[in-house]
Amino acid sequence: MVAARITVIDDHAEFRAVLNELLTDDGYQVNELSGDGTTIEEIAETQPDVLILDLIFAGGSEQMSGWEYLTLIRSHARLWTVPILVFSGDAATLRKVHPNLPGDTKLGVLAKPFSVDQVQRAISELLNVQRVPEWDDEREIVLMADASSRLIDGSSAALRTLGMSLEQLRLRSVADIVARDADWTQEEWRRYQAARRWEGPVRLRRVDGTEIEASATA
Template sequence: MNRDRILVVDDEPQIQRFLRPALGAAGYDVVEAATGGDALKMVATTAPDVVILDLGLPDMDGKEVIAGIRGWSEIPIIILSARDRESEKIEALDLGADDYIEKPFGIGELTARIRTALRHRIRAEAGATQFLADGLSVDTVRRSVSRDGEAVKLTPKEYDLLITLARHAGRVVTHRTLLSSVWGPAHAEDLHYLRVFVGQLRQKIEADPSEPRIVRTEPGVGYRFVGDEG
């Protein structure tokens, strides 16, 4: 059985010494790069299944690595960085990163995010048309949404918002990405507009809209659709 390969891009030796055995014990093959240039070469030559990327690299900013990879590949990219500014997270995610974890971190959280990224890649490659989450069922072919077997009526924009999130299940989708995808680039800064629609959507799809389990808020950054496991 082939093991999924993880490329760890970080110039801190202690991070590499920690992640190699920890990820190996979790069942992954681990390859390493300490610079952005080496990372871009290794993505092409070692065909990793997930990239774990630090933003602070000695030869270039990690965001340049994201842009370089996204020029030709949709491989999942998880940012693992000590930078905690919202603007850094947003820029990295808008460039195409799938997720963002701040240092210090727990290996349990990291491996959970890796599993989510791998599932998302499999579903994306398979062209998934159905999404399940906490009693919610979404069928993009029939354009139908139901909760616990009962049809849910959404407006066209509410439906588009839900589908955009569902197609990125497990990933953080930034405010800008959602607004541009659903309403167009002219609305990319209309955060209040987005919050209103997310609130309306939650009223219709969540068991308890005050404690959302499906559409989770990533404070200051965006939203995450949390689907069922598997």
């Protein structure tokens, strides 16, 4: 069995070293990144199965915060499905300030201070989160949205069908692309827009305004 890859992003070398030793002893393959000038592509190159991210970095004004990293990760084509464990000194307040967090099943929040058992359990739970299945990029129409229904990625077939570039797609929400069916009630449409998963026939609206029939799993 191939060891799961865990990438730790934290600006404290001692903390990274402790986590590295702990997780390596548990059989994981660990990569460390300091967050000091770390790019999103450098994170992607580690091919993580789980990301561990501190939200507070002590760098200067040009240092990205953990929240900025989180936003980039959730909008990156190769990272958006990766489970993330974030550390916070006040997890309850964190979820109040950022109400979208409870809807992200692939995001774990661990309050400081925490025990070794809590870290191990949180990682195990995140690794057991169901993965999004792979698709045929050239043949299947696949659109991906974040918890706020903003579109963040799509297959080549979807972009070609809609007549859009990836940059154009990311300027739109689900409601901009999926045309409301005439038979849907207002409540059904509201539920569709808020749904994290959806299966069934839909009509997609192309960039030129024309609509096409499709079968969707969202």
